[in-house]
Amino acid sequence: MNPFNEKSKPIAQSLQNWQQMYPKSYNKRDVDPYTKTRIILMNGTEFEANWFSHQFARHTTDNELRRELALAREIEKQQQLKISLLKPMNESILEHTIGYEQLAVDLTAELAKREQDCNVKKALDFALLEDFDHLYRYANLLEMEQGVAAEWLVGRYTEIMPGRPTISHHRCPLDNVRKSIDGKSADVQTVLNTMIITAAEQQTMNYYMNVTNFASSDIGRRLYQEIALVEEEHVTHYESLMDANASWFEMLLWHEYCECYLYWSCYQTETDRYIKELWEQNFDMELAHLHKAVELLQKYEKKDWQEVIKDGKFPAPISLHENVDYVRDILKNTVQYTTDKDEYKRIRELPKNADFFKFQEITNPTEQIVPSHLVIEGFIKRRGTDYRFQVAPSPVPELRNRREDNTSVGRVPNAAESTNFTCLCEKKEN
Numbered sequence: 001m002n003p004f005n006e007k008s009k010p011i012a013q014s015l016q017n018w019q020q021m022y023p024k025s026y027n028k029r030d031v032d033p034y035t036k037t038r039i040i041l042m043n044g045t046e047f048e049a050n051w052f053s054h055q056f057a058r059h060t061t062d063n064e065l066r067r068e069l070a071l072a073r074e075i076e077k078q079q080q081l082k083i084s085l086l087k088p089m090n091e092s093i094l095e096h097t098i099g100y101e102q103l104a105v106d107l108t109a110e111l112a113k114r115e116q117d118c119n120v121k122k123a124l125d126f127a128l129l130e131d132f133d134h135l136y137r138y139a140n141l142l143e144m145e146q147g148v149a150a151e152w153l154v155g156r157y158t159e160i161m162p163g164r165p166t167i168s169h170h171r172c173p174l175d176n177v178r179k180s181i182d183g184k185s186a187d188v189q190t191v192l193n194t195m196i197i198t199a200a201e202q203q204t205m206n207y208y209m210n211v212t213n214f215a216s217s218d219i220g221r222r223l224y225q226e227i228a229l230v231e232e233e234h235v236t237h238y239e240s241l242m243d244a245n246a247s248w249f250e251m252l253l254w255h256e257y258c259e260c261y262l263y264w265s266c267y268q269t270e271t272d273r274y275i276k277e278l279w280e281q282n283f284d285m286e287l288a289h290l291h292k293a294v295e296l297l298q299k300y301e302k303k304d305w306q307e308v309i310k311d312g313k314f315p316a317p318i319s320l321h322e323n324v325d326y327v328r329d330i331l332k333n334t335v336q337y338t339t340d341k342d343e344y345k346r347i348r349e350l351p352k353n354a355d356f357f358k359f360q361e362i363t364n365p366t367e368q369i370v371p372s373h374l375v376i377e378g379f380i381k382r383r384g385t386d387y388r389f390q391v392a393p394s395p396v397p398e399l400r401n402r403r404e405d406n407t408s409v410g411r412v413p414n415a416a417e418s419t420n421f422t423c424l425c426e427k428k429e430n
Contacts (some may be wrong), residue, residue: 044203046080104131109323134165151389166372168410172355184245205231222371334416
């Protein structure tokens, strides 16, 4: 599929009335978990496109261009709202949160498995373990407060057990910035991966920031507060991978191409007939936006789209599915890593005065004020063991004890063993 070769309709023909904009919500009891994650993904993708357009408009004085951006942006926002309203009213904030974290785990794993750029793959693998742990923390809160077993919400496709403990995720902001890719030489999949994961994590951060004060308990509010700030770290982590040298018009083209690619991917993999039709409708809308971006690139920069995206043919569609073996492998090999400026290091390799330790002392002066720890500790006090869904014991022996929440792994030197990140273009280090 090459979207540049497809015919599109005028952008204004995509405007909808109120009845057209209001969708039929899914049934939370029988919806496929990956239908839910696709909905969350495309909600975040539309948000990213909309806010990129807003920032573009704030950095130009050309009102003709601003009007072109405003028209497409209105439709992007209509698309986002319609997708957002697919969530039913009877699905709680916490239940919906499980979908966010399942998306974070399985999308990150899917992108990492196909990534050829070692810098990008390591970034994906590193943050994967943190979202994996967030799923575990929220699942325990959900079972404790609402009596809902998250394993059924994830369809038993995604394991629920400790990853790199959330207490270990709090890093100095200086250590969250990665090296940017070179969009001119990078593979199309790599450029798309950096954009897709940034949009997804940004949506997660925004959701948690917005619902923190709506949580139904004090510990729930605290947990959302803590993890929302980890998601802020993740947005910084991922957005710094994106091509920083691309012009506004080149990035507009990439955003529209990325949206087309994701709607096409969703259409290829969707199992719900109603929502599959919605993905097809949105793909047609994005084709018009993509062709407008081509027109604007030519008009303002005298560039053809091939100078930016080469031949334009889509990579294989993104497919959301179980990744149990992959996640277990990353957990076993890299749980004891953190970041140190541009590098990933085992905790034991950091000097005693490293920024990581200084920031931990500020944020976590005592374990007993850390919400993610208190959730598990509170659950264990009530039930005797934590809540998990796992197909086998954890590949990290230190994380197998279900009667105690480990707060040392990923934070204290030699708290666990880790080998290294594995990348196809590098020899595995010992």
